[in-house]
Amino acid sequence: MREIRFNQAINEALDAEMARDPSVFIIGEDIGEHWGGPFGQFRGLAEKYGAKRIRDTPISETAILGGAIGAAATGMRPVAAMMFVDFLGVSGDELLNQLQMRYMFGGKLKLPLTIIAMSGAGASAAAQHSKSLYGWLSAVQGLKIVAPATPADALGLLKSAIREDNPVVYLTHKMLGAVGGQVPDGDFTVPIGKADVKREGKDVTVVALALMVHRALAAAQKLQEKGISVEVIDARTVKPLDKPTIFDSVKKTGRLVIMDEEPLTGSWASEVAATVAEEAFDYLDAPIKRVCSPDTPIPFSPVLERAWIPSEEALIKAVEETL
Numbered sequence: 001m002r003e004i005r006f007n008q009a010i011n012e013a014l015d016a017e018m019a020r021d022p023s024v025f026i027i028g029e030d031i032g033e034h035w036g037g038p039f040g041q042f043r044g045l046a047e048k049y050g051a052k053r054i055r056d057t058p059i060s061e062t063a064i065l066g067g068a069i070g071a072a073a074t075g076m077r078p079v080a081a082m083m084f085v086d087f088l089g090v091s092g093d094e095l096l097n098q099l100q101m102r103y104m105f106g107g108k109l110k111l112p113l114t115i116i117a118m119s120g121a122g123a124s125a126a127a128q129h130s131k132s133l134y135g136w137l138s139a140v141q142g143l144k145i146v147a148p149a150t151p152a153d154a155l156g157l158l159k160s161a162i163r164e165d166n167p168v169v170y171l172t173h174k175m176l177g178a179v180g181g182q183v184p185d186g187d188f189t190v191p192i193g194k195a196d197v198k199r200e201g202k203d204v205t206v207v208a209l210a211l212m213v214h215r216a217l218a219a220a221q222k223l224q225e226k227g228i229s230v231e232v233i234d235a236r237t238v239k240p241l242d243k244p245t246i247f248d249s250v251k252k253t254g255r256l257v258i259m260d261e262e263p264l265t266g267s268w269a270s271e272v273a274a275t276v277a278e279e280a281f282d283y284l285d286a287p288i289k290r291v292c293s294p295d296t297p298i299p300f301s302p303v304l305e306r307a308w309i310p311s312e313e314a315l316i317k318a319v320e321e322t323l
Contacts, residue, residue, distance in 0.1 A: 001182045002182070003181065004181070005179065006151045006154050006180075007039050007041050007172075008151070009154040010116075010158060010172065011041055011042065013154070013156075013158035013162075014045060017159055017162045018045070018049055021077060023075065024053075025049075025054070025071075026042060028056070029059055030056070030083070031055075031081050032051070033046035033047055039118070042054065055067075061082060061087045061090035062090060062091045062094065064091070066094050068113050068115075069094055069098050069113060072111045072112050072113040073101060073111060077162060078113055078114070080113065080114070080116070083117065084117060084125075084131075085118065085119045085132070085137075085171055086129055086130070096140060099143065100141065100142045102166065112165045114158070114167075115169045117171060118171075118174045119133065119171040119210070120132055120173035120176075120261060121298050121309050122174070122211070122305070122309060124300055124301070124305055126298065127299075130298040131262075132173075132210075133171075134260065135269075137238070137239075138238060138239050138271060142166070143166075143168070144161075144167070144237070144239060144240065145171065145237065146160075146169070146171065146192060147173070147209045147235075148172070148236060149173075149176065150213075150234075151179065151182075152182060152188070152190070153196070154176075155183055155188065156190030157236065157237075159189045160192050164192060168192065171210070173210040173211045175211050176214075193237045193240045193241075194237065195207075195235045195237070195246065196234045201229035202231070202252060203230065203323065204322060205230075205246070206256075206257045206319070207233045207259070208232065208233070208235070209260065209261075209268070211261060212260065212261055212310060215259065215312050215315065217232055218312050219315040222312070222316060223319055228320070231249050231252070231253055233246060233249055235272075243279065246276065247279065247283070250276060251280070251283040254284060254285035255284070255285060255323065256288045256289070257319055258272050258273055258289070258290050260290065260291070260292050262293060263296065264290060269290040269292050273288045289321065289322050290318075291310045292310060293310060
């Protein structure tokens with residue numbers, strides 16, 4: 001085991017997969033040798049692998065994703081660097097329609113494409129650079145969606161995404177870039193579709209993603225001081241959802257709170273809540289609670305943005321209410 005930062009884990013995963021498989025290449029804006037991406041995730045890769053495999057593009061999300069889809073359909077294994085997840089709307093046809101190519105061709109081709117994008121608020125980047133879009137992307141059929149919370153999961157999930165033969169959206173929260181953590185040595189991967197119980201508890205289950213996992217763990221520690229035992233599940237994968245892990249936890253605790261950095265309406269939290277209500281209702285001893293953001297665009301003002309992002313205090317209140 002060794003200690004590395006979240007963005008370093010992303011860089012190491014990309015480096016390892018490019019070294020392992022010559023069909024892997026990265027295409028995107030500002031990923032070349034002079035910058036290496038907005039937070040340095042791609043730094044050093046252009047010098048090591050050259051311009052043919054680190055393809056710096058004009059500012060055209062349609063070209064980036066469209067080119068990546070064509071390359072994937074014809075035998076390559078591209079990573080499309082879309083910078084911010086908010087920009088996926090620019091390439092709407094590619095995202096909504098062309099990524100379903102494998103299904104439409106009856107499985108006669110593979111579509112091994114990883115879409116990597118930053119998500120999340122907290123940097124006063126305003127409403128066009130701060131979304132998470134877990135729920136919105138979940139409505140696009142044919143995608144797998146992952147959102148790691150730790151350096152180990154960032155590295156392991158990115159390797160699994162690149163090796164996957166179907167499109168994967170890999171979302172990295174911009175406020176986690178400098179977070180450090182222990183990462184196993186060797187060819188380490190994390191399976192897509194498998195949640196992780198980050199903290200065991202017996203009174204309430206809390207399910208979260210990305211930055212919200214860290215807030216849930218902090219809240220759980222404060223609740224422990226009040227004698228409340230919280231089990232924190234890092235879903236890690238938005239889609240497919242690891243239902244067995246969540247159901248087993250709810251069966252043990254009888255209560256569920258979902259923490260999701262999205263507006264409440266149409267959120268991933270709403271989908272998790274509906275799934276548990278439909279398939280594990282008999283385990284529940286209280287109504288499901290959702291701790292989400294308000295149904296508004298994300299404010300630019302730091303003060304308003306802090307109020308918009310789900311807080312530890314909001315989670316503590318929800319846990320206490322469900323008890």
